[in-house]
Amino acid sequence: MENKNASPDSGGTGAEVAAATVTSLPAPKEKLKKGNREVLTDLYVSENVQNEPTKYKYKVFVRLNAKDKHFKRISFEHCIFDACYMNNCVFDTCDFTGCKFIGSNFHQTAFTGCTFDYATFERCQIDDDILRSEAPHQENLRMRFARSLRMNYQQIGDAKAVNRAISLELQATSMYLLKSWSSQESYYQKKFGGLKRASQFVKWTDFWILDFIWGNGESILKLLRTIIIILIAVTLYDTARNGNLLHVDDILSAFKNAPGEFLGITSPRNFSPGVSDSLVTARLVSFALLTAMLVKRFGRR
Known part of the structure; x- marks a missing residue:
């Protein structure tokens, strides 16, 4: 009896043709290979x-x-x-x-x-x-x-x-x-x-400000420098408010009072409410930064 599934050209059965097709497919490549370590x-x-x-x-x-x-x-x-x-x-x-x-x-x-x-x-x-x-x-x-x-x-x-x-x-x-x-x-x-540069500029600005204020928590000298700048600003404001910036005696007198005003030992003389609040904020932040720095230093030992 004639096989209807046989291919007229190949001369073999359909199963034989399918098997030949499967075996002719390329083997999958191995993704992971042994290295030279x-x-x-x-x-x-x-x-x-x-x-x-x-x-x-x-x-x-x-x-x-x-x-x-x-x-x-x-x-x-x-x-x-x-x-x-x-x-x-x-x-x-x-x-x-x-x-x-x-x-x-x-x-x-x-x-x-x-x-x-x-x-x-x-x-x-x-x-x-x-x-x-x-x-x-x-x-x-x-x-x-x-x-x-x-x-x-x-x-x-x-x-x-x-x-x-x-x-x-x-x-x-x-x-x-x-x-x-x-x-x-x-x-x-x-x-x-592109716009990534603007983002990096913001990051650098933030880093630079913190580094200037207290060396990103690693420089007591920079924190002291920041406190000195605050004292100078208080001196100039006090002199302008209660004296004359052209008189050295008024500047020296205001500079002597500045540490006490910054530490809250003496009350500021005729300071505006905004400046007084800013001075209190600067004092609290400075103490907080100094405490954090000391904790970090001694916490490593």
């Missing part, structure tokens, strides 16, 4: 290492040990240092781009001319001179580098290093915000184009 556990460095641009990339070093060793021109790009102990070593012109340091101890280890772009630190013992000598040049990378080290020093309870990291972070943040709306560099032009 290698885990090295419980090793120690027996001699100095230098001039290795590729051999130590993309490694996971677990409990790596080294003492009194010199590493020069080594690329550790995107490596992970987990629970490593590097005692009195020197890393000279090494590349730590994208590295992650976890629970490692770099006791008396020095870094000179190294690259730490996108590097992060967690619970590591590392000298804070790395903040001065090895911070990235780009403001955004410098800011994140200092922030990561600040959190690291907070985890190990190193209050002095925390303060230094915060100082570097604030400097980098200030420059980054300034360039984000004013710089003509291609990076800032692409990242903050």
Whole structure:
């Protein structure tokens, strides 16, 4: 009997044709493939290492040990240092781009001319001179580098290093915000184009005002400067209200009264209600800022 399902051209049955069609489809590509990262556990460095641009990339070093060793021109790009102990070593012109340091101890280890772009630190013992000598040049990378080290020093309870990291972070943040709306560099032009520049200007203005008033909570000297400016303003207003700005004696007399009026010890002489209220507000805000600063300082210890 003739098979009605057979193709006149292929000479096979319909099932055979369907099977041939299925087997001819390309196999789906695997989305996840095994990378080239290698885990090295419980090793120690027996001699100095230098001039290795590729051999130590993309490694996971677990409990790596080294003492009194010199590493020069080594690329550790995107490596992970987990629970490593590097005692009195020197890393000279090494590349730590994208590295992650976890629970490692770099006791008396020095870094000179190294690259730490996108590097992060967690619970590591590392000298804070790395903040001065090895911070990235780009403001955004410098800011994140200092922030990561600040959190690291907070985890190990190193209050002095925390303060230094915060100082570097604030400097980098200030420059980054300034360039984000004013710089003509291609990076800032692409990242903050159009109306984003107006938003960045507002952020920079807010940051600059707080930095001028009290150093964003990190400078007692700047807060004292702000209080002195307030006292000068009170002196000038008092002199204009109750004396003559052209007479030095009137200015000196008003300046002597200004601290008492600012602290609320003496009542202001013939001040308008608005100025009196502003003076009380300035006094309360100044005390609040000073208290917050002291709490932050002693809270890190």
